[in-house]
Amino acid sequence: MPRAIAANVDSRLALTLYRAPVGLWVGKIRSYLRKPAIPFLERLSTDPLFQSEAMPKVKRFINSVIRFSDGTLVQDTADIIDRLEQNGHAHFCVHPKQPLQYMVARALDLFGGEGLVRASMHDRWSYRDYNESFLRHQFGLTHRAAA
Numbered sequence: 001m002p003r004a005i006a007a008n009v010d011s012r013l014a015l016t017l018y019r020a021p022v023g024l025w026v027g028k029i030r031s032y033l034r035k036p037a038i039p040f041l042e043r044l045s046t047d048p049l050f051q052s053e054a055m056p057k058v059k060r061f062i063n064s065v066i067r068f069s070d071g072t073l074v075q076d077t078a079d080i081i082d083r084l085e086q087n088g089h090a091h092f093c094v095h096p097k098q099p100l101q102y103m104v105a106r107a108l109d110l111f112g113g114e115g116l117v118r119a120s121m122h123d124r125w126s127y128r129d130y131n132e133s134f135l136r137h138q139f140g141l142t143h144r145a146a147a
Contacts, residue, residue, distance in 0.1 A: 014039045014041050014069065015033070015038065015039070015040040015041070015066055015067065015069070016040065016041045016042075016043055016049075016067040017029065017033070017040050017041070017042050017064060017066055018043050018044070018045050018047065018050045018054055018063070018064065018065040018067065019042060019043075019044070019045060019064045019065075020044065020045050020063045021138040021139070021141045022135060022138040022139065023045075023063035023064060024063075024117070024120060024121075025063065025077050025113065026063055026064045028077045028113070029077045029080055029081070030042075032077075032081055032084070032094070033084075036090060036091040038084070038089055038090070040066075044141070045061065045063055045065070050065070053067070054073050057073050058073060058075055062075050064077060064080065066083075068083070068087075077113065078113070081094065
């Protein structure tokens with residue numbers, strides 16, 4: 001069952017976020033949607049709708065993917081945020097207007113999203129005594145939903 005993030009979300013009009021519970025990039029897009037209270041539904045990437053609608057178009061198992069109300073699917077958090085801002089979903093723009101500031105912001109976004117992956121994976125997997133029960137629980141939610 002999808003989890004509605006905003007009260008009284010009309011699933012025909014809302015965005016649908018397909019994600020894994022502990023997906024590395026899902027936190028970025030989820031916080032972007034929550035800050036201005038953009039209504040969205042969350043579904044696991046093991047959801048039958050993701051498997052039947054998104055997988056044939058995306059052609060790979062990836063998180064995060066947003067389904068817009070018109071059926072358009074967008075993957076990659078930077079592309080999702082750009083699309084939300086272009087379509088008027090966002091109440092404010094997260095990207096600076098000045099060209100130099102914009103380029104620096106994009107470079108930092110790229111470094112944070114791609115350059116720090118190894119460090120984030122180290123933090124996630126190197127402290128097994130601390131993280132293992134949390135990770136097992138979260139990954140277990142995905143597998144339980146698929147069953």
